[in-house]
Amino acid sequence: MSNYGNLNDIPCTGASYETGSQDGGNISGIPASEKLARTDLQRVNCYRERIKSVSWQTGVDAAIIAAIVSRESRGGAALDANKWGDHANAFGLMQIDKRWHTPRGAWDSEEHLLQATEILTSMFDAIKKKFPSWSKSHVMKGALAAYNMGPDSVYSFDAVDSRTTGADYSNDCVARAKFYKRNGF
Numbered sequence: 001m002s003n004y005g006n007l008n009d010i011p012c013t014g015a016s017y018e019t020g021s022q023d024g025g026n027i028s029g030i031p032a033s034e035k036l037a038r039t040d041l042q043r044v045n046c047y048r049e050r051i052k053s054v055s056w057q058t059g060v061d062a063a064i065i066a067a068i069v070s071r072e073s074r075g076g077a078a079l080d081a082n083k084w085g086d087h088a089n090a091f092g093l094m095q096i097d098k099r100w101h102t103p104r105g106a107w108d109s110e111e112h113l114l115q116a117t118e119i120l121t122s123m124f125d126a127i128k129k130k131f132p133s134w135s136k137s138h139v140m141k142g143a144l145a146a147y148n149m150g151p152d153s154v155y156s157f158d159a160v161d162s163r164t165t166g167a168d169y170s171n172d173c174v175a176r177a178k179f180y181k182r183n184g185f
Contacts, residue, residue: 004059005140007064007177017032022074037179043075062180065185067174067179068094068147076108094113123142145161
């Protein structure tokens with residue numbers, strides 16, 4: 001177990017139908033998250049060494065970083081020609097939002113991945129402070145939701161994703177992360 005909990009101890013339900021339908025079909029849950037992660041695996045693998053380096057530097061499981069890369073940018077495939085997404089508000093593989101942060105580094109650089117992972121760890125700290133009785137693994141799930149919508153959007157563990165994109169952000173990321181863990185991250 002790391003400072004950020006054990007991925008295997010984080011319960012998840014996977015993707016909503018909305019998220020699961022991104023690649024076509026009517027699928028949800030863990031099978032949908034795994035299908036999306038599998039689709040992105042070759043692209044995400046291109047960043048494996050950078051992801052592992054950032055994991056080593058921060059203590060955040062590489063599989064969680066890989067899952068965010070998959071969820072946010074589909075391994076880069078969902079970005080525009082200038083490497084932006086979210087109506088040109090979010091930059092790079094992990095979609096750093098310029099309305100809240102000043103993006104650092106190239107869109108696919110280790111510097112970018114490190115900045116985004118540091119944002120995730122700051123969300124971890126905010127959720128840990130907000131919910132001191134939660135286990136580290138539960139705090140990480142809350143941090144994933146907060147990475148998407150901010151710590152004020154997390155108000156209980158049972159409804160952790162109620163205000164996230166697709167109402168499934170942390171549940172989908174955890175399911176994708178478990179897939180990536182089984183695939184070398």
